[in-house]
Amino acid sequence: MAPQISTLRRALFMPAIASRFMAPSALSRSFSRSADEDCSTFTVDIAVQFKGHNVEPPAQVVETSAKELMKFFKDMSRMRRMEIASDQLYKSKLIRGFCHLYDGQEAVCIGMEAALTKEDNIITGYRDHCTYLGRGGTLPEVFSELMGRRNGCTLGKGGSMHFYKKENGFYGGHGIVGAQVPLGVGLAFAQKYEKVKGVTFALYGDGAANQGQIFESLNMAALWDLPAVYVCENNHYGMGTAEWRSAKCPEYYKRGDYVPGLKVDGMDTLAVKQAVGFAKEHALSKGPIILEMDTYRYHGHSMSDPGSTYRTREEISGVRQERDPIERIRKLILLKEIASAADLKSIEKEVKNEVEDAVAKAKESAPPDPSDLYSNAYVKGYGTQAFGCDRKHSTVVLP
């Protein structure tokens, strides 16, 4: 699992090609503020080769713009800050239970959002804080939910593992790994049934990739040509078990056999964007495809796991130095002179304040009302009412 050579390093060592990366007449523009609006596109090379299984991989170049890169930077910084704040809140016992942090893997959800719309659905497992944010969630909702407050995204009743945003096509947030994938196939089935031109992305990890229901549902998705894309976020550890200890074949993109697969560098936001766009098209025209995102988590499996008993600190810091997704975008922005280092620092500061404000607000918000214990266990019977044993009469009213 050697660290990948970053785009920047390659560029520096190959000066002849480096000149291709320089945006024309970018030097005279003032930074950051105009960068946020600059939509003019340019192409970037993707450093790590895509690997295809039964499919021709997409091109190694991707189109992007200054605006997009700035957005990537800001969103990923926000996510990183949020996860670090959650770490601190957990340690101060304001967040309880299980808390699975996503820092290190931000490129996957940000790259996906860049290629998808709200017509597409995303469903994932319990490591869902950043995916929720990417799908239009807000920081106060996240922190309130994590702290079990009434104005959390699921009214304080779901917790860390159960974030949902139906109107933006985010279907959670599931505690039992692997179970979300058949749900995802159901979402894709509904898209086909209702003739909606969208795709469902069902995310799971390298640990969950060994679940039988992944293969069962893959068979069904392929059989009926459902617009489903399976995304294996391979962070190489299923809690404490490394992938080579749990899977005979750790090449998760190949395990679909009759379903094509693509291996992507999951720490490179632009590569993810390219692959996801490609996969969406494939799913709409040809059927399901599996994407394996080669990514890494800096924290342990959850807050109760130090994350160092099964991997070395050198490995973690090595990946942080060589492959960190935010650093990559930062270097690209600086290289392209879209913004200055000071601008980026101020964006980080802005984001830090955002997060701190949201935490403060959430700390002050109220816990759920005791009557909320019973709300939403059932939907009030569709016209049929049932009462307790002192019921006087029951009515059946049909719609």
Next chain:
Amino acid sequence: MGLSSIAYDLGSGLNGPMSISHLSSPRQQLAFSAKSCTGSRACITVRAADGNSGSMRAPPSTVRASKLVTNAVAVKSETASIAATKSGHELLLFEALREGLEEEMERDPRVCVLGEDVGHYGGSYKVTKGLAEKFGDLRVLDTPIAENSFTGMAVGAAMTGLRPIVEGMNMGFLLLAYNQISNNCGMLHYTSGGQFTIPVVIRGPGGVGRQLGAEHSQRLESYFQSVPGLQMVACSTPYNAKGLMKAAIRSENPVILCEHVLLYNLKERIPDEEYVCCLERAELVRPGKDVTILTYSRMRHHVLQAAKSLINKGYDPEIIDIISLKPFDLHTIGNSIKKTHKVLIVEECMRTGGIGASLRASIMDNFWDYLDAPIMCLSSQDVPTPYAGTLEEATVVQPPQIVKAIKQLCG
């Protein structure tokens, strides 16, 4: 079929006369009838709604014409049967289920069925026969043998607004889908803070059949009963089978509809007009004053058989088919207990942790002051169902045991 037909009449009720093929003599019919049964039917006939939003409703006559039963279970029909009218149509329970299903599928294009062999094969118990030809392969979907995944798929589809019906070829197979049923189906409405509703119906035959072996004779009602967020009903006659099927499909909650392998060929005359049963209401099968017998599914028919001899011996049992296994209809049950002060529960679930055990606790909590005797509960034995016919019979409750229990309870 080996199952004796039921002799009971539900009186004039609110909904017009309806009768069931009789085996018993007229004397016994008289013993049953002539008790006023106002409100004994939990079901109210539906008046056709006025041009409601795009719902396609097939006129009952076309539905009936294609479903007229020509070959039925051999039954000695008593021509002197009470209120034997020409209204309504006769059919078998599995056909009643199909009728209900078909009507709902016509009414709402979001309703779809999925399960093993439900499409081209027509369903292993013929409940979905003809539906794939009518509605297409996507709406009546033949799935591979992957219960966990296709149940999960149904839940996922329901999250977006579809109304799938999952057929377990046998309820026992749904044990493989227990994670999806308990964790996703039951919980998503709650954990999402009300964002998702899961209007899924999970149905299939369970119960002890005719020497089907241990793994195919499971009673899973008790396993599902504790799952929060689920609703559960058990049908026992063609009338309530169709009504409950329709109500379950229309309900916004996930509903488990428990059918029984041996009841599919039960014959009954049901109304032509559209009707829906209430999912939370028990059915008063026979009013009485000596003792309340609570039962459901196949045991209802065993109880009725036992009742024949009980009545001959002078007892007057009140028989209630509880229908709703979760939540219990404590209102109907309570009113009955307040009248009779004695309870016998007859169920097919296991003794340990069965529906009866849970019902007993509920009754004690709520109606302790009204009881004159301990609640008796007859359940199946705590063993896997043996293959041998004699042993299998001994696993479930038989009518003579019910008679003996009533004698013990009432003196």
